Amino acid sequence: MYEFQYHRPASIDEAKKILADNDEAIILAGGMTMLPTMKLRLARPSDLVDLSAIDSLRGIRKDGKTIEIGAMTPHADVAGSSVVQSEIPALADLAGMIGDAQVRNRGTIGGSLSNSDPAADYPAAVLGLNAVIKTDTREIAADDFFKDLFETALGPNEIIQAVRFPKPKRAAYAKFPNPASRYAVVGVMIAETTDGIRAAVTGAGPCAFRATEIEAALAKDFSATALDGLTFDAGDLNDDLHASPEYRAHLVIVMAKRAVAAASV
């Protein structure tokens, strides 16, 4: 990697100041994408601002009917949290499917969302469960957060502080992992929330999105068979070495059915 300055501020304010002072500074969360990118010399930050010393960014809190997860909470903590397991088991399950044990112990929810990798799992959870992303300046609804490939609603140097998940009536996540990387080729979060049925898809498109035709079918009848015969339009889906758009479209329905079946248990 190229040389860079390393910072480990103790507060958000300090982090913001370093970011403001250095045009080419980048925030470092768990580093599970950032560090490999730097090692391949595909990123050249002047400064790395490591948020790991800011204690307030880490932890899982239950607040009435919502679960708030600090941005720097690693996936393994979410997967292993008894609170998350009892309140939103689908979220704990999803966190437990991310990457491998090493990644789950380093990678964070804030890092994953800020990066918005098209094949990451967390975006499906945030969108499917209608979470709210709390940053240092505002709150962003999940529906407004994911914009495009590696592109989110976050402004320059805006720092995610926490993600608030309302407890769904029921939910489940089904994932078809890439056999090589174990990222999602397609992952679908199905949730019945107080605001209705939500079906969020990751892996298939440039960023996580809601599958409205699946939501409509499930609103009428929350069962896997309700999706029988439904086809998903392959038009805008990703095409790469691992799956064609047609295969991804097919998997969206298969994974949606599996998620519905799992949520119905």
Add this chain to the structure above:
Amino acid sequence: MTENGIGAAVRRKEDHRFITGQGQYTDDINRPNQLYAHIIRSPLPHARIRGIELKAALDMPGVVAVLTGKDMVDDGIGGLPCGWGVNNKDGSPMTEPGHPPLAADTVRYVGDQVAVVLADKRSIARDAAELVDIDYEELPAAASLSAASAEAAPAVWEEAPDNVCFDWEIGDAAATDEAFASAAHVSSIDIVNSRLIPNAIEPRVAIGEYDSGRDEYTLYTTSQNPHVIRMLMGAFVLSIPEHKLRIIAPDVGGGFGSKICHYAEEAIVTWASKRVNRPVKWTADRSESFMSDAHGRDHISHAELALSKDGDFLGLRVRTKANLGAYLSTFGPAVPTYLYATLLAGTYKTPAIYCEVKGMFTHSVPVDSYRGAGRPEACYLLERLVDRAARETGIDPLEIRRRNFIPRDGFPYQTPVLLEYDSGDYHACLDKCLELADYKGFEKRRAESAERGKLRGVGLSTYIEACGIAPSNVAGALGARAGLYESGTIRVNPTGSVTVLTGSHSHGQGHETTFAQLVTEALGVDFDNVDVVHGDTGKIPFGMGTYGSRSLAVGGMALMAALEKIKTKSRKIAAHLLEASEDDVEFVDGQLRVAGTDRTVSFGDVALAAYVPHNYPLDVLEPGLDETAFYDPKNWTFPAGCHICEVEIDPDTGVVEIDRFTAADDFGRIINPMIVEGQVHGGLTQGIGQALYEQCVYDDSGQLLTGSYMDYCMPKADNLPNFEVTTNTTLCTHNVLGVKGCGEAGTIGSTPAVINAVVDALSELGVNDVPIPATPERVWDAIRTAAHNRAVSA
């Protein structure tokens, strides 16, 4: 059998240092004052180098030199040699272009070496490399076999305008045509044998060091065969005589064939170390490994099998195109010819076989040996074709194999494609495998799977391989440019401990244990008092290294011959000490005894007498107890066996899960069953990797798409079942232990077994072929296409 002798599942001596992190790999070695080399590689698959601007890089503090292909030309450096020449059908030699270690005017694949930066730190070398400005004139490229064979395809070499390196044949074309003319049925198949990237866990490393005081060079390198590297690099590339060049290949973390080859980086660091008079170290990163380690397989074939009305194989005709990459690697031309087509008889008595192979240049990494090297390609083609023939003729896949097996009493068996098999019992391996796999219970398991909406299939393969390559004079007649013997030294130390020097090389195989077992068995010396030394041309008399499952069958036999010399001399010494006739002295449990008496002397006392010859027959016997033997095998060895795979397929996603995998192998006599089992497990995993997961992909422009583990799928532990493995032994008839070799078998037999199982599972849907790797999408697509075809025809 002694406690730690032949046949004992002794724990591996070497594992203590490996498991406790004390292995000494090449990258663990650092020489005083060393420089770090960064190789600048071509980002383009095909381009002319118009110019290289070095100044900015040279100006960077810490940069000592930047060397290019022109510097190599100026120094009179030769090209990397090819170790095996193949002739065309008309007897003319293959087209053999040069292979400069640093490309001087043209680059021919993504990853081709262009320049080397030498700096005080690795990071500086890499930073400076980005300042080297190379002006490329991009040229059209063809990385795949189909692209390189297309009309008006860009030529990799001017001297081979159609990209054909050789057009080779084996077998009797006329006899084979005749067999087809009389056939009641002909089955045919189109086979793509996918391209693989070897992925040894240890990336390649090379450290060159020049001693100006002695005018001597040392190269530390990750090699399976240090003496071969000394021979190739010394004689052909750098013109350094053997006595001035030492090659050390210490602990090596896996090779799988990819570390046989003599690589450019070895020559570059050795040459550069003299130019700058400092040691030069290069360590590949994983990305470099993907784009510069020799790749494996990559064939396209069409094969036809002629059968009688009863299902007897009458003839086999095969047409293959093999991708050789941009340059001829060390054994590149041998792999898809003599290591491939000679195995097309398989375990069957097919009387007429003809195969033609076109070796093709492409703008891709050179292709060379990868675990099995040619034999997996032959086995995959043949066993897929036999299964297809069984399906088409309605003959049970077991029956069609049994009917055509070379019978138990048919050995020695001369195949129509050069080889003469010495021993085997294919019926017994098949029967044993069927039993262990509970083949009879398959239909019940299939029904259970169906209840869960899953498709279950069973597939088998009966494979053969030729190992322990092999008589030097025969190999030489077929184009080998080196001998294929092995050397071994048994050095008995004065106190009776034993140091074994072997020209074989262990890079995971466990030689330190297996070879020590041979010594323990032969001399009765305590297992802990035997150490095996390998991987250093400065210590080992000579060696041809480890590949083709040859370590025991060739290297072990050299040791057996040396042990025999030790025993003979020991008996002479003991006879003197015991005042008996040499003929009456026998070896019993580490003692030398006058037969029929209780008069003994320990082997340790004999050793001491040999080195402290106060009471010793000096007038007729030299002191010392240190013997070397060279062994040149009389024939290849022929391990064979049967693999049975059971898969369960999820028709909704196309995911194939291996539920059971059973192997019954004939490896001849087994020295350490635990090590053998481990070798089989590793081989099966790599064969399953090719069947379901691994695949090297270049895009149409010639860029490598699978350049990391994000995209190149290695088989992982959770992809595999618990393997059931057993052996059924027939002894090799031409070596003293009857051993055959076990390193590659798992890779050879498993791939077709898996795919035959996948096809079996899908056959009820009308699927009769699935390409490798049978990825979920390909399986799903096969199901979908078959459903579409059924709908159309209905």
